[in-house]
Amino acid sequence: MSGLPAHVRETVVTVGTFDGVHLGHQAILRRIRRRARALDAWSVLLTFDPHPLRVVRPDVAPPLLTIPNEKKEILAQFDLDCVAFVPFTTEFSRYSPEKFVEEVLVRRLRASELVIGYDHGFGRGRTGDADVLERLGALHGFEVGVVGGVAVDGSAISSTRIRRAVAAGDMETAAAGLGRPYSLRGTVVHGLERGRTLGFPTANLTPPPPDKLLPAEGIYAVRASVGTELREGLLHLGPRPTFAGSPPAIELFLIDFDRDIYGERVVVEFLHRLREVRAFATEAGLIEQMQRDLEAGREFFSRSGGDADDGA
Template structure:
């Protein structure tokens, strides 16, 4: 997949382009249906598939006072879109000036004038342009005028929950990292650098890797069974998310205890995949009680992970 970060960088006159537009935060199973449809139709036409998205997320510009915890970083999103075998990704810089662009102008200048779109595929609830005026009815009218088709895909659901980025965020924030796999299509993960912490884990007999990550969608406080990727290696472990109330810390931390592991990995990057939640955060009366609880947590995590299979973008059949 080729990535372009300016409209002007995208080659003009692409062969039989099939295009979709969206934020695609999380690239969940609903998104993947859109990407799959774009790819399949482009192949059928002997053309190319094009995904248009925006950086930063439009809500971060239009509603800066409303906190938005993104599921994926721009780099993760691009990697997931690439895994869906898309040909071109256009990441348009989004600012207040671009937000004021009428949908009609965007269609005529970018989709038609620059790309030469033949088919525009959009999700059931997506609209773009100034005031979200780029809705299906307007797009179909513009398609008739400029000789391109518009295909609106139905929502994807499991019969109870419609697959959406909002649903994924809600489940992760509530600690339902096991249940979210059915919507996300993979285990939720957080990557980051291993940094120094308080070094309490080693004194307790459970040395931990403290994760510094740029992602702000963090599962709620508690203990989780996790799998951890370090380079090409994969390890089982237990992860504590929280403020360590037994020690009255104020800052949220993520501490990972890797099973059967004894190496110095400070400064290295790891990716933590959340498999299941073991328990919520708890304050213990003292260090001995905490040490006993950690031993029980580790044993519980070992049992959960013994039969667990990691699902990431490279193992999920839907990628």
């Protein structure tokens, strides 16, 4: 990684994967921004791509809540002075805490203060915990601040906990930990147009990269950003068992919407899982169920006011 501009004399830094940029991460980001302003320093986030476990333990590497482009969009809301995405390589994984502190934090980032989460570990074997960092900070002249965990319903928020909720289709729990609905991005492409013939025209979305975590298969109440519009809708995620041989799909139906959006980029926010994917013996049976889904979706939006916490 390259160094900072020459005029930057000192920084307040945090380091981590920050997958999901959940409420616990956000507490750390607000802390470095606040401390940097108090010290007339730069606020700096150092994060990694790919996820470190993709390099050191690919067999247990988790799917991502936020792929790099999504993470950049979310982080842009926090008004940090610098966000550095560092390529995580095998060589980098072998850095000892001492080498990481000396070469990265001190020499390149000019850290006057380091802020970490209560469960932070870095360096070879994650041996760089808070005690090690405080010792190295005293040696190199920077302070170390530790931010405690943020709890929801009595349990500390973590990326792992949120992944479990998303994988189970529990979008309310995921949103409570993220501070916003879980989302994915896709481009509208041409499909088989079966939805139109069934009376429910859908927008087929390109699938995300394979390392992006998808919610459990099912039918969801969603909110979608299409251009400058924010619309309510339903989304089918997964196989289409009623139609033999059809591949899995991400199909978006926007309520009370009639516009050609082929080629447009859509951001879908998952609000609530309405039901699982089921096979139907006839198209008429599927249409009846889709009408019930639409009624259930309208009821959900009426009950919730269409609102979900989108703060970051």
